Amino acid sequence: MGFLLRTLITAVGFWVAEWLIDGISFSGPIVTIIAAIVFGVVNALIRPVLMLLTLPLNLITLGLFTLVVNAAMLGLTALVMPGMRIDGFGAAFIGAIIVAVVSWAANKMVVDREAAANR
Template sequence: MGFLARTAITAFAFWCAAQLIGGINFSGPFNLIIAAIVFGVVNALIRPILMLLSLPLNVITLGLFTLVVNAAMLGLTALVMPGMTISGFGAAFFGAIIVAIVSWLANKAIGDKDKAVNR
């Protein structure tokens, strides 16, 4: 799937999280799009390193520590983005869960057109 589609899906997931969680706020719709791009960069560069460093905790918790890593990535995005605020760890934790669920549902709904053509 293309970069623009993934960015739009993540921006929509951020909007859903901001609507459902009181501690997540964006100053405007343009900030949603920029935050989605920053979140993609953070997930591409920092998340793999953090997942590797937290591998023992992930094994012990049967993968549940990944939720904490996802919350940390959302919190890091909020630190970098001037128009995005997260009130605390609880908001980041539940916001990361909402972003993951909405992104997964949107990706399933849109599907991958390349895979359908190649079959």
């Protein structure tokens, strides 16, 4: 259930990013959901290695380089996902921020709801 919920939350984040940014597009809703799954796999497998490799840069920038890593993961997802298009690093950077904010907000609502139900 958790994987499905996180995938749907990421897909909503992608939809919001597509709606707000001209440089991001998906060819349809099914592609958006599949891209969310691919994004989850990329984040689970490649992001930890990249975060470890860029640790010195992340320390120097006080963690802000993580935004660049997130944009790279979004760009990598677009590279391997047919039907998903990102026009340049700027669109990937802003898109990664939007996806992160939407995911954070949706996860916060889900956790708050679960906490209220367990009381």
